[in-house]
Amino acid sequence: MATARIIKDDALLRKDRYKRADEARAVLTREIHNLGSTVDIELRDRITNIHSNANALDKQSQQLRNKTNQLAKTTKQWGSMADNARGKLKEIGDIQNWAEMIEHDLMVIEETLRIVHDEDDYGAHTASSSTTL
Template sequence: MSESLSQLLKSHKEKQSDIKRHNEQLKKNAIHATNTLTDSITEYVNEGVTEIFSRQKELEQQSRKLANQTTKYANQTQQWLTLVDNFNMSLKELGDVKNWAEIMEHDMKTVMATLEFVHQGTIDGAGPIE
C-alpha cells in the first residue's frame, strides 16, 4: 500500500507539473498574442497619426502658398489701381488741354477778327480810330 500511495503521490506531482507547464505555455501564448495585438494596434494608430501629420504638413504648405499668392495678387491689384488713377488723371489733363486749346482758338479768332477789322478800316482809308 505504501507503494501505491507513493505512486499516487508521484503521479499527482507529475500531473501538477504537466498542468503547471501547460499553464506556463498558455501564459506565454497569451503574452505573445497580447504583444502581437498591441504591436498591430500601435502600428495601425501610428499609420493614422503619420497620415494626419503628413496631411497637416501639406495643408500648412498650401496655406503658405495661398498667403503668398494672395499677397502677390493684392500687390498687383494695387499696381493696377495706381495705373487706373494715373490714366484718369491723364484723361482729366487732356480735357484741360482741350479746353485750353478751345479757349485759345476762340481768343485767336477774336484777335484775328479785330485785326481784320482794323486792317479793313486802314484799307478803306478811314484811318485808325482815335
C-alpha cells in the same frame, strides 16, 4: 496492512494531484504564452501602423507647410499687382481729369474764337452796309 494501504493510496492520490497540478501549470503557462504572443502580434501590428501613419502625417505636414509658404508668396505677389493696378487706375483717373480740363479749355477757346469771328463778320457786315448808304 490497512495503514500501509491508506498510506500507499494517499501517496498515489498526492502523486496524481501533483501530476494534475503540473499538467494544469503547463497548460496555463502555454496559454499565457500564447495569449502573450497573440497580444504581442496585435500590438506590433498596431505599432507598425502608428509609425506608418506618423510618417505619413509628417510628410503631409511638410507638404502643407510648403504649400502654405507658396500661397503666402503668391498672395504677396497678388497684393503687389493689386497695388500697382490701383496706382495705374489712379494715373488713368488723373489723365482723364487732365483731358477733361484740356477739353474744357479748348471749348472755351473755341467759343472765344467763334465770338471774335462773329464780331468780325458783324463788323464787316456793318461797315459794308454803312458805306452803301
